[in-house]
Amino acid sequence: MLKKTPLYEQHIKLGAKMVPFAGWEMPVSYKSIIEEHNAVRSAAGIFDIGHMGLIKIEGEDSLTLIQKTTTNDASKLKWFEGQYSIMCNESGGAIDDVFVYCLPAFHLIICNASNADKVLSWLKKQAKAFKQAGVGVYENYSLLAVQGTEAEKVVSKALNVSLAELKHNHCLCWRDIIISRTGYTGEDGFELVVAKTEIEKIWQAFIKEGVQPCGLGARDTLRLEAGYPLYGHEYDDDTTPLEAGYGWAVKLDKNDFIGKAGLVKEKQTGLKKKLVGVEPEGRMIPRAGDVVFDEQGKKSIGKITSGTFSPTLKIPIALAYLETNQAKEGDSLQIGIRGKKAAAKVVAKAFYKR
């Protein structure tokens, strides 16, 4: 039985095409992925992200627990600040990539839908070592995102709140809503933690303002243009944040954390694989799982993890893990796509920058 977010009825009313995703029944698109994508790049779009995991950590030891289980340094966070971080297993592989908020009464962790149960039980297990660290689902709340060049304008207007001063990765509490200046689209935007009982009303306020509802399809093309990783594609239990290119979110100089030894060792011995952007010539679109070959098309040097058509650049784009010595920007390679070979080049992961 698939789970439904509190906005399910709204999606049906808007005629969304619903698909199963990580155990949830979610909208993949409302009219056209490309139109939804372009709405974010040129105006604003609203996304139901109520499938993502919301975990509350409270008690005196909450910071210590987070420091032990994540790679970034959460001790640097002041109230109403957040940071991207990775939760690693003992060998440094990613359990999940998460966002950590420091709020006055507790810490809030937002994790991937596909990993919500895994992250929750991992945190509960680790919390046993501490006296005062309560871990639980933040269950009365759900999430939505408003993203786009006009996001500040539309959120300010719809909620009658001033957001001009709110910095990237910071949040504020307004009435019972946490408004965070974060996102997953490569555009300015906000993520809103809203009470489940209120979220339909908030959603409708944005729809009434003419904000384009966007599904998982556009969410994927937007994040891929921005070069952001998606767990299950660019991350898994055997892939480290260093390989994914998130060394900046790994603070090896902080106190011991789970996975640190593995990451230190990896740094010393060198990365086995590296995540890169890949831009094929021609119009065939590489898809996850396609094999990447060297320039001569002879030797396999890696694998495509995500690929799509970029609505902004109007070309195929992809992310791939390659052997580190073959992963320099500008390097030529070939991709095996449906039995054919397409010439391609290694490029920066951020295909689109605002």
Place this chain on the structure above:
Amino acid sequence: MTDQLPNNVKYSKDHEWAKVEGKTATVGISFFAQDQLGDIVYVELPAVGKELKAGEEFGVVESVKSVSSLLAPVSGKVVAINEELNNTAQLVNQDPYGKGWIIKIEMSAPDEANALLSDEDYKSLLETK
């Protein structure tokens, strides 16, 4: 979705349609197929002159989300391709039975067309989806 089924074409179980005029069959994909794929961004077309057997792959259609093989509903020689699709693949979304046609086949075994589905049969097939 099933109310957009023209009755002057025949359908394959793989969601291609064929409009038979004399020995020539114009081939495209159904409204259902393009709707399932979503935004179509690229159609790989065969070379004119290529000989096809019924059921053989003659190209692919790529949407933002996925890729799907195009299968010949009848056997014969490709006598025309819709070159408009090279620049505007979205014609397949906008007008799947008209401007979004994909190839024309000169049929080598015109009887094969009789084995294709009528609009009523295709409708029943879609209702089982």
